[in-house]
Amino acid sequence: xxxxxxxISVNTFWTILLIVHALLAVATLGALTHQAxxxxxxxxxxxxxxxxxxxxxxVHGAGYATAVCxxxxxxxxxxxxxxxxxxxxxxxxxxxxxxxxxxxxFELKEHxxxxxxxxxxxxxxxxxxxxxxxxxxxxKAVTLLLAAICWFAFLTGHVLNNARGFG
Amino acid sequence: xxxxxxxxxxxxDKKTSSLAASASFGTFVIVFAxxxxxxxxxxxxxNWPLFxxxxxxxxxxxxxxxxxANEGPAMYWYGWIATMLIGSATLGAVAARFxxxxxxxxxxxxWLLPLLALPILAYALMPFWTx
Numbered sequence: 131x132x133x134x135x136x137x138i139s140v141n142t143f144w145t146i147l148l149i150v151h152a153l154l155a156v157a158t159l160g161a162l163t164h165q166a167x168x169x170x171x172x173x174x175x176x177x178x179x180x181x182x183x184x185x186x187x188x189v190h191g192a193g194y195a196t197a198v199c200x201x202x203x204x205x206x207x208x209x210x211x212x213x214x215x216x217x218x219x220x221x222x223x224x225x226x227x228x229x230x231x232x233x234x235x236f237e238l239k240e241h242x243x244x245x246x247x248x249x250x251x252x253x254x255x256x257x258x259x260x261x262x263x264x265x266x267x268x269x270k271a272v273t274l275l276l277a278a279i280c281w282f283a284f285l286t287g288h289v290l291n292n293a294r295g296f297g
Numbered sequence: 298x299x300x301x302x303x304x305x306x307x308x309x310d311k312k313t314s315s316l317a318a319s320a321s322f323g324t325f326v327i328v329f330a331x332x333x334x335x336x337x338x339x340x341x342x343x344n345w346p347l348f349x350x351x352x353x354x355x356x357x358x359x360x361x362x363x364x365x366a367n368e369g370p371a372m373y374w375y376g377w378i379a380t381m382l383i384g385s386a387t388l389g390a391v392a393a394r395f396x397x398x399x400x401x402x403x404x405x406x407x408w409l410l411p412l413l414a415l416p417i418l419a420y421a422l423m424p425f426w427t428x
Contacts, residue, residue: 176361177427217370234425239343241418244378245411248333248385251326252407258317264404271329271408 144215144296152210152291154205155284161198166277169270191273195257199250199275206247209287213240220294232293239286246279260272320396327399329389330407334386334414341421346376348382354387 134143162187172189173180180188224233249272256269316322340346349362351371364371392398419426 161353213374214350214372217352217372222370228428230425230428237422237425238419240374241337242415244337244374244381245334245414246383247378248337249330249411252330255317255323255326258314259323268404268407271405275408275411284382284385 137194141296144212144219147208147212148291148296150209151205152287154201154208155287158198158201158205159200159284161194162273162277162280164189165194165198166273169273184279192257193258195254197229197255202246202250202276202280206243209243215296219292219296224294229293232290235286236290239283242279242281246276249276298379307426320399321393324396325389325393327402327404327407328392329385331402331410332385332388332428334410337381338394338414338417340377340380340384343426344373345380346373347379349373350375 138146167187168189169190171187172183221233221236253269253272253276256265256272259265260269302364324427344361346361348360350356350359351358351362351364351368351370352372356368361376362371
């Protein structure tokens with residue numbers, strides 16, 4: 131990878147990775163939020179004009195499952211790579227300046243993302259069997275939990291980047 | 298004259314991928330999902346990372362290893378995840394040999410265990426909250 135640094139600085143490289151990581155997270159967040167709302171507040175059959183909220187929750191949730199899994203894994207892998215740089219370039223300076231709770235929430239976010247990773251195969255399987263009534267409750271609960279984890283991870287990462295980024 | 302043919306049940310079923318239609322895979326994912334948070338929490342609390350990564354020197358040690366002087370911090374998160382993935386996949390693969398096993402497993406454990414894991418993991422981060 132060192133040839134990259136002939137063209138851009140080390141900080142620019144990691145900042146680009148962080149931005150791509152954030153964009154992937156936004157896509158995951160959008161897909162999961164659509165899906166979570168569609169299972170938490172399913173829209174009745176659309177008839178005539180409908181509002182934004184109705185259209186937002188009227189999505190076909192099963193169509194998001196594979197995309198969510200791919201996006202979660204891609205976001206996770208990129209985040210795991212960035213984490214190596216974060217541990218030295220971001221966390222140590224934040225420790226020196228006493229941002230302990232911010233760092234604690236970030237570590238909790240990493241745990242939550244790992245737990246979400248463990249849920250993905252079951253999540254995918256339940257969505258790919260939408261006609262099995264035995265999975266209705268667990269499909270809804272797992273989707274809501276993944277959406278909650280995704281929101282928590284996204285907001286925590288955002289706040290930490292505000293505290294100190296790579297730039 | 299055009300004849301509209303309704304898709305048969307078999308044709309509709311073909312729309313579900315073979316993996317999603319497999320009872321063995323269903324058992325695998327259910328056991329995997331239940332085992333993953335348990336193994337992850339145990340791995341974190343009992344210091345069972347599969348490996349330790351030292352980002353300052355790019356060195357990897359098998360199992361748990363302390364940070365070395367003048368080499369920067371040690372990272373265990375990757376090792377905990379490896380332990381979780383390998384452990385859960387192994388248990389899932391064993392369970393998949395008994396496809397009907399999943400019918401006896403309470404499915405609520407799949408979402409309840411990760412939820413219970415979070416406060417335990419937050420407690421393990423106590424030094425961050427109390428400084």
